[in-house]
Amino acid sequence: MSFLQQLQTKRTALKATTTIVTTASGKRFIETSASTSTPLQILEEQSYGFVVDTKPDTVPACILNDFLYLGSQDAVNCDNINAYKLTHILSVGIETPHLANEQVQTKFLPCLDLPETPLNAIAIPTANAFINEVRRGAGRVLIHCNAGVSRAASIVIAYLILELRMTFDDAYGLVKSKRPCIQPNVGFIKQLKKLSIAE
Numbered sequence: 001m002s003f004l005q006q007l008q009t010k011r012t013a014l015k016a017t018t019t020i021v022t023t024a025s026g027k028r029f030i031e032t033s034a035s036t037s038t039p040l041q042i043l044e045e046q047s048y049g050f051v052v053d054t055k056p057d058t059v060p061a062c063i064l065n066d067f068l069y070l071g072s073q074d075a076v077n078c079d080n081i082n083a084y085k086l087t088h089i090l091s092v093g094i095e096t097p098h099l100a101n102e103q104v105q106t107k108f109l110p111c112l113d114l115p116e117t118p119l120n121a122i123a124i125p126t127a128n129a130f131i132n133e134v135r136r137g138a139g140r141v142l143i144h145c146n147a148g149v150s151r152a153a154s155i156v157i158a159y160l161i162l163e164l165r166m167t168f169d170d171a172y173g174l175v176k177s178k179r180p181c182i183q184p185n186v187g188f189i190k191q192l193k194k195l196s197i198a199e
Contacts (some may be wrong), residue, residue: 115187
């Protein structure tokens with residue numbers, strides 16, 4: 001019996017499974033291991049196209065010497081502004097949450113968390129200029145996105161590569177050591193590696 005025949009025989013013994021699939025647009029359907037690529041049943045209920053994290057993530061990570069901080073949108077609050085003496089907030093992909101403290105300068109940077117989003121077109125140059133302005137003024141900046149995992153982390157890694165001349169591995173390693181939950185999407189990782197090679 002050939003190896004292919006052995007695999008085909010084993011396949012018939014596998015237990016059937018069903019999976020609820022949620023697309024990026026929030027549509028949900030049930031798929032079975034026995035079905036083709038056509039959904040078995042489309043579910044009426046809509047949901048977010050991502051996993052909703054219900055645990056607050058309020059503590060920003062200090063990436064560089066009490067100057068550059070990384071966090072989620074939960075970290076944008078008056079308590080953190082006072083505790084970390086933040087002077088600037090860069091919001092990547094989501095509007096800055098309303099703050100009672102008007103002494104903090106904020107900037108919104110449009111950016112979708114999609115692999116095909118070109119970071120170097122607008123996001124990285126705009127972010128680096130903003131961060132450098134903060135650094136020259138001896139300020140402190142918090143960079144955040146929704147979860148502080150992909151978009152904001154990518155902006156921080158790009159800053160380390162382009163402005164501090166770190167390799168991708170060193171920049172990624174530093175940010176990961178300070179905020180272990182980071183996970184830039186696969187497209188962002190490819191773009192960041194190219195930045196490192198170009199440097």
